[in-house]
Amino acid sequence: MDRVIRIGMLGCGTVGGGVATILAREADDITARTGAKLEITRVAVRDLARDRGLDLPASVFTSDPLEVVDGEDIDVVVEVMGGRAPASDLLRRALAQGKPVVTANKELVAHEGPELYDAARSAGVDLAYEAAVAGAIPIIKPMKESLAGDRVSRVVGILNGTTNYILTRMSEEGADYAEVLADAQALGYAEADPTADVGGHDAAAKCAILASLAFDTAVHADDVFTQGIETVNATDIRVADRLGYVIKLLGIASEVDGRVGVRVHPTFLPKEHPLASVRGSFNAIYVEAEAAGELMFYGRGAGAEPTGSAVVGDIIDVARNLLQTARGAAESQHRPKDLRSIDELRTQYYVLLDVEDQAGVLAEVARAFGDNGVSIAQVWQEGTRSSAQLVLITHRAREAALRATVDSLAAVDSIRSVASVLRVEAEVFSS
Amino acid sequence: MDRVIRIGMLGCGTVGGGVATILAREADDITARTGAKLEITRVAVRDLARDRGLDLPASVFTSDPLEVVDGEDIDVVVEVMGGRAPASDLLRRALAQGKPVVTANKELVAHEGPELYDAARSAGVDLAYEAAVAGAIPIIKPMKESLAGDRVSRVVGILNGTTNYILTRMSEEGADYAEVLADAQALGYAEADPTADVGGHDAAAKCAILASLAFDTAVHADDVFTQGIETVNATDIRVADRLGYVIKLLGIASEVDGRVGVRVHPTFLPKEHPLASVRGSFNAIYVEAEAAGELMFYGRGAGAEPTGSAVVGDIIDVARNLLQTARGAAESQHRPKDLRSIDELRTQYYVLLDVEDQAGVLAEVARAFGDNGVSIAQVWQEGTRSSAQLVLITHRAREAALRATVDSLAAVDSIRSVASVLRVEAEVFSS
Numbered sequence: 001m002d003r004v005i006r007i008g009m010l011g012c013g014t015v016g017g018g019v020a021t022i023l024a025r026e027a028d029d030i031t032a033r034t035g036a037k038l039e040i041t042r043v044a045v046r047d048l049a050r051d052r053g054l055d056l057p058a059s060v061f062t063s064d065p066l067e068v069v070d071g072e073d074i075d076v077v078v079e080v081m082g083g084r085a086p087a088s089d090l091l092r093r094a095l096a097q098g099k100p101v102v103t104a105n106k107e108l109v110a111h112e113g114p115e116l117y118d119a120a121r122s123a124g125v126d127l128a129y130e131a132a133v134a135g136a137i138p139i140i141k142p143m144k145e146s147l148a149g150d151r152v153s154r155v156v157g158i159l160n161g162t163t164n165y166i167l168t169r170m171s172e173e174g175a176d177y178a179e180v181l182a183d184a185q186a187l188g189y190a191e192a193d194p195t196a197d198v199g200g201h202d203a204a205a206k207c208a209i210l211a212s213l214a215f216d217t218a219v220h221a222d223d224v225f226t227q228g229i230e231t232v233n234a235t236d237i238r239v240a241d242r243l244g245y246v247i248k249l250l251g252i253a254s255e256v257d258g259r260v261g262v263r264v265h266p267t268f269l270p271k272e273h274p275l276a277s278v279r280g281s282f283n284a285i286y287v288e289a290e291a292a293g294e295l296m297f298y299g300r301g302a303g304a305e306p307t308g309s310a311v312v313g314d315i316i317d318v319a320r321n322l323l324q325t326a327r328g329a330a331e332s333q334h335r336p337k338d339l340r341s342i343d344e345l346r347t348q349y350y351v352l353l354d355v356e357d358q359a360g361v362l363a364e365v366a367r368a369f370g371d372n373g374v375s376i377a378q379v380w381q382e383g384t385r386s387s388a389q390l391v392l393i394t395h396r397a398r399e400a401a402l403r404a405t406v407d408s409l410a411a412v413d414s415i416r417s418v419a420s421v422l423r424v425e426a427e428v429f430s431s
Numbered sequence: 432m433d434r435v436i437r438i439g440m441l442g443c444g445t446v447g448g449g450v451a452t453i454l455a456r457e458a459d460d461i462t463a464r465t466g467a468k469l470e471i472t473r474v475a476v477r478d479l480a481r482d483r484g485l486d487l488p489a490s491v492f493t494s495d496p497l498e499v500v501d502g503e504d505i506d507v508v509v510e511v512m513g514g515r516a517p518a519s520d521l522l523r524r525a526l527a528q529g530k531p532v533v534t535a536n537k538e539l540v541a542h543e544g545p546e547l548y549d550a551a552r553s554a555g556v557d558l559a560y561e562a563a564v565a566g567a568i569p570i571i572k573p574m575k576e577s578l579a580g581d582r583v584s585r586v587v588g589i590l591n592g593t594t595n596y597i598l599t600r601m602s603e604e605g606a607d608y609a610e611v612l613a614d615a616q617a618l619g620y621a622e623a624d625p626t627a628d629v630g631g632h633d634a635a636a637k638c639a640i641l642a643s644l645a646f647d648t649a650v651h652a653d654d655v656f657t658q659g660i661e662t663v664n665a666t667d668i669r670v671a672d673r674l675g676y677v678i679k680l681l682g683i684a685s686e687v688d689g690r691v692g693v694r695v696h697p698t699f700l701p702k703e704h705p706l707a708s709v710r711g712s713f714n715a716i717y718v719e720a721e722a723a724g725e726l727m728f729y730g731r732g733a734g735a736e737p738t739g740s741a742v743v744g745d746i747i748d749v750a751r752n753l754l755q756t757a758r759g760a761a762e763s764q765h766r767p768k769d770l771r772s773i774d775e776l777r778t779q780y781y782v783l784l785d786v787e788d789q790a791g792v793l794a795e796v797a798r799a800f801g802d803n804g805v806s807i808a809q810v811w812q813e814g815t816r817s818s819a820q821l822v823l824i825t826h827r828a829r830e831a832a833l834r835a836t837v838d839s840l841a842a843v844d845s846i847r848s849v850a851s852v853l854r855v856e857a858e859v860f861s862s
Binding site: 030130136137138145148282284296313317321330 | 464582708746752
């Protein structure tokens with residue numbers, strides 16, 4: 001067991017620190033399990049002066065990432081710098097030189113994953129990105145390997161811890177969105193600019209990665225219909241609860257007749273669904289496969305050590321392959337597939353209207369739905385005289401018809417505003 | 432892509448049928464993902480005359496399992512016959528001849544897994560057994576590979592679908608054990624002789640396998656403290672519900688200071704715990720690891736296609752390795768570790784007593800607890816005059832002290848019987 005696998009790391013922030021900590025703490029077991037010592041030989045960072053509190057000699061640090069990518073003494077490149085540039089060029093350069101790559105870079109993989117994967121395939125080396133989706137949760141590897149003989153039809157995920165934390169507190173405390181967001185920011189669970197999280201963009205990136213893998217195609221982050229949680233209010237949460245639902249920000253990817261639909265939006269989810277009990281900042285991914293049936297994978301989606309654990313698992317995989325001059329399980333060739341537009345979606349909807357409290361408003365509302373062919377399953381009035389609200393739950397309808405209905409409603413005088421429109425996944429997930 | 436990997440199957444019952452069905456249905460994708468065609472070349476069965484309704488030529492069937500094990504035209508041996516003999520000898524013989532083995536045999540792996548694994552290691556071939564625990568759920572591979580750089584401290588599983596189905600219905604319908612069991616038998620969810628399931632033995636076997644893997648040691652099925660659900664009654668369920676718990680049959684394995692404890696018993700589990708919402712015949716495994724934190728894996732624990740899916744995933748893994756003359760991730764060497772006795776457990780307990788409704792009984796009960804150093808957290812009376820019951824929840828106490836308390840209680844005249852004793856896992860799992 002004299003063999004050493006030399007790791008070059010790009011970046012050394014939160015996740016990089018977690019990787020270094022785990023590699024040092026579990027060194028003996030990792031050596032036993034890998035059949036080689038894993039050693040961090042070089043780390044490229046922007047700020048050489050910063051003390052990272054890690055047990056790494058100063059001599060491994062460099063400010064030149066090419067010393068990692070081009071270094072002849074580097075066996076594996078581990079990218080934990082994040083962002084598309086310069087990570088994209090650096091990883092392509094590493095792959096082209098026959099260096100296997102482990103990355104935790106969600107943004108990069110969501111936009112360029114299939115292309116990067118093709119580059120790895122051409123070079124005959126491994127590209128592993130378990131940490132790019134849902135932190136510590138093993139999901140890339142189970143989908144690629146354990147389900148290699150199965151056919152995935154749907155992937156539904158709670159992919160963003162910040163929004164799940166906010167929605168959980170809103171739901172359990174009846175609190176307002178703005179209040180919980182401010183609290184989450186104070187506690188460090190949400191960023192000062194929370195847009196990437198609350199706008200659903202972070203979840204959309206992860207959902208694109210999962211859809212690409214599940215359906216052997218190239219889904220990019222920009223292909224994902226994305227709606228955030230910024231407008232979810234306490235009434236929405238209360239109505240959902242009363243009807244037996246919780247509101248969750250879900251990423252939903254499915255393939256129907258060879259066409260792939262990918263969407264992220266707040267959703268009425270039945271309380272009995274396994275994803276409904278995923279609370280706080282946890283993530284979970286629910287998978288439907290033809291033979292395996294329903295599966296769910298649950299755990300921490302972020303954090304230095306949880307994400308570091310996934311990176312280290314990938315490094316060990318890649319190292320084992322290097323030692324045997326083998327390669328890990330390949331992804332299927334990415335085949336071009338049509339994407340389904342959100343307009344084609346057929347599901348139930350929840351609509352909340354701020355209305356004038358007057359006779360006739362219900363008739364006008366009903367006409368707007370009827371004119372657009374959207375059938376109402378339930379309707380009732382909420383609120384006080386001075387701020388009356390109408391709550392409507394529709395039968396299954398096309399998204400395009402629902403959107404036309406909302407346009408009609410906006411033109412009705414006695415409706416002050418369309419306060420909320422949310423999709424309801426009742427018995428089964430819609431396509 | 433002309434290469435063919437030739438599969439020899441031992442047994443062709445429910446799981447074997449699932450394997451054959453999936454291999455045929457997904458043949459094209461499997462070939463693309465594996466880089467070789469997977470072909471069932473020979474199947475050893477007891478009854479050659481039986482029509483299995485599978486798309487396999489009659490010529491592949493044989494009644495001689497040695498034609499599979501010794502066959503020079505067999506690349507991978509897939510064992511789906513179940514039971515310890517003759518599977519044990521057959522698999523050892525296959526491994527000794529350098530044939531990789533995929534097995535779904537829980538009983539065999541639970542009793543001889545570490546020894547079989549050592550045989551595979553000596554022969555330099557793969558031994559894969561994903562399907563032996565929790566059917567379709569990827570858990571062996573994530574623990575062995577994704578968590579290879581992490582340190583697992585605890586594994587808690589709902590590992591038996593039959594008992595979880597029974598407990599779910601008792602809990603949701605307030606039904607009696609006997610009634611639900613009879614129903615489950617009529618529906619085919621429980622066997623005519625349900626002992627292996629309701630007695631906890633099936634769960635204990637799976638828990639032994641998980642403990643061996645999690646803690647790099649050899650835990651055998653017989654090492655597992657095992658208590659079944661046969662005596663769980665409607666009062667237990669109702670009390671648990673009122674106190675914020677559900678009763679689940681849990682397999683709990685943990686390592687503390689290098690000593691391993693493994694136990695299976697019905698448990699009061701807080702409703703907020705992710706395992707509490709695992710309903711019906713589903714299985715789930717909750718893992719605590721130092722870096723990754725809490726993880727949970729959920730899915731179908733049985734059935735032809737779910738279990739078949741796991742077997743096929745393993746076959747593809749093994750086939751990929753064969754094509755590269757590589758081996759899959761090895762398990763760590765199994766190190767001998769001390770086992771903790773159940774007597775050392777410190778947890779809370781729920782005790783249900785059938786008592787005479789008379790003054791003084793509470794004092795006698797309190798004395799029995801006090802004499803044995805077990806402190807009572809809550810106590811109240813249930814039932815009617817003619818059939819009064821005392822419910823007690825203890826503070827954390829040693830199992831040995833609780834057992835002594837129960838012995839003392841049995842000697843009290845005004846106590847008709849100790850109806851139930853169940854362990855309560857309140858905030859955290861106990862060790």
